[in-house]
Amino acid sequence: EIAYYRYLLPESFFDDALFEDVEVHRIMKGKSVESDTLLEVLSGACDALAKGVLKTLTFGLSVHPDDVCFIREIYAFQFEPSGGDRGGQDKGGRDTGRALLFRLSVLLQEME
Numbered sequence: 001e002i003a004y005y006r007y008l009l010p011e012s013f014f015d016d017a018l019f020e021d022v023e024v025h026r027i028m029k030g031k032s033v034e035s036d037t038l039l040e041v042l043s044g045a046c047d048a049l050a051k052g053v054l055k056t057l058t059f060g061l062s063v064h065p066d067d068v069c070f071i072r073e074i075y076a077f078q079f080e081p082s083g084g085d086r087g088g089q090d091k092g093g094r095d096t097g098r099a100l101l102f103r104l105s106v107l108l109q110e111m112e
Contacts, residue, residue, distance in 0.1 A: 027042075055079060057076070058077075
């Protein structure tokens with residue numbers, strides 16, 4: 001959603017989908033080297049989250065691609081392991097994820 005609402009990629013690089021009853025915009029694979037790189041990074045983050053080893057994810061948007069010191073926006077997400085042995089796949093985790101995704105979508109839309 002950040003990539004969509006902050007115009008990191010052209011709109012044609014996304015398709016619409018439903019995730020836990022929330023409309024989301026998914027990056028389509030094979031559109032560009034940049035979009036595929038972003039997908040690989042996000043896939044790695046999801047894998048680390050599923051394994052319970054990801055504690056914090058920081059996503060920064062730089063004004064100048066060659067100088068990361070000029071950060072325009074930064075998003076930080078902290079994760080806590082959920083109880084049980086299902087890697088956060090319990091009902092409470094889905095409800096929390098749905099609520100977080102919905103709030104993030106609303107906040108990003110309001111920033112336009």
